[in-house]
Amino acid sequence: MSYLDATQDLYKNAALTPDVGLCCTTTPIWQLPGLSIPKRMQEMNYGCGSTVNPRDLLNNPAILYVGVGGGMELLQFSYFNRQPGGVIGVDVVPEMLQASRDNFQLAEEENDWFKSEFVDLRQGDALNLPLEDETVDVAAQNCLFNIFKTEDLKKALAEMYRVLKPHGRLVLSDPICDGGMPAQLQEDARLRALCLSGSLPLQAYLDAITEVGFGTVEVRARRPYRVLAPGQYDTSELIFIESVEVCAIKDPMPEDGPCIFTGKTAIYYGDQEYFDDHKGHVLLQNQPLAVCDKTAAALASLGKEDLLITNSTFFYDGGGCC
Template identity: 55%
Template structure:
């Protein structure tokens, strides 16, 4: 049985018999005024973070959601795009599609603003999305892409890039590993399906996104997710997994490389009122300005040392320059 077949079997099981806390972080779903999440949806919250970032969802975007799960995030996206087929939810597992459709019917009874027609559920997978080129504003997936083998991950990222409009956003939440996961765990198909053994390291994960063509990546959150302890998983040392929420933009990659924002800032400390590096970055004295990691490294190397560069906060919500 391939890992994809094992994954389909596993998610058929959890669609029919929900496993509370299967892989979600221990936090409540995003709370929004007038939105009530049915209990069944909360039980089927099989994500590791969130992909629903309200600041990214102005003007009722068309959202392609890959891996519908119990429908929780599809419902949350529909909150911002209240029109038929505004959210297109794709899943290869028939039992999961059926469970999500039932949950959305329950949601319609509990939320007067919601109509199930807002979410169109389709059969399909991440490697061949049932959508035209450059046709959606947002592609989202939560705790799905980490299941894939590295080359399949690249295929999925390129498919997301294909269907996004220019300037569109890929909104993802996936586990990452703080060090490479040993082969004996990577090859365990059930652990991979459970989002415990397929994770890449942060650097590997971000590079795959850039290699797919995304010119800007912004980290929304990075936090502890699970730990693979040495006793249960035959490891020499405990291995920490983290949950990474990111938004990647379909924009051109600059000549000097993609812009990755991780919450760093640059602060000018010299005697002038402003600092201009002649590369498009103007810093006001004493005022932190958000910068991408690439620019942060350049500014940190300046002599004299009139610019202080702060560490990554692993949270970025806009502003600054790259």
């Protein structure tokens, strides 16, 4: 059985019978005024983080969510676009689409503002999305792309890039593993379907995103996720897996490469009112400025004793410069 077949079988069963322990989401569920999430939706929250961030969702954006799960994030996205078909949900598993439809009926009972028609559910493949070019403002996936092997991951990312409008946002949450994943686990179809053994090192994950053309990438969160222990899995060493939340923006690619924000900050603490590197970066005295990794490296290379560059926090929430 191929890993894609194993994935469809796993999530068909998870649609028919909610599997609360299937994933371990470490991000708290958004508590928004007037939003009630049915218990069954929460039980079918098969992700490793969250892709819903209010600052991505201004002005009724057209939203695409791939891999619908039990519909929880579709409901959350609908909170920000209450128009018929304002949110599109795509899934390859018919049973999962039906589970979402059923859950939307529960959501209508608990939320007087919500209507199932706000969500356009479509059966489709992440590798060949059933959407026209440049038609959505925000695209998202949660713990789906981690399943794909390298060539399929490239196709899935390229498809998201294709359907996004210029400056549109791709919001992702996936497991990562900087310690490396043993080959025998990578080839285990069930472990890959469980969003475990497909975990890439963070840098390889970011490279895959920028290689399809995203000019700006924000690493918004990085949290512990799972441990694969000897005796429980086919490994001789303890494997630590984290989850990461990333926003990739369809900005033009800068000539000197993508702007990747991992939570680094520059602080000028010299005697002058400000420091100007004459490359577009002005740092006010003792005022932290968020900078992308590329700018952080360029500033550090100046060797200024009154300029501090902090390490990556892997938490970036906007602002700063590139």
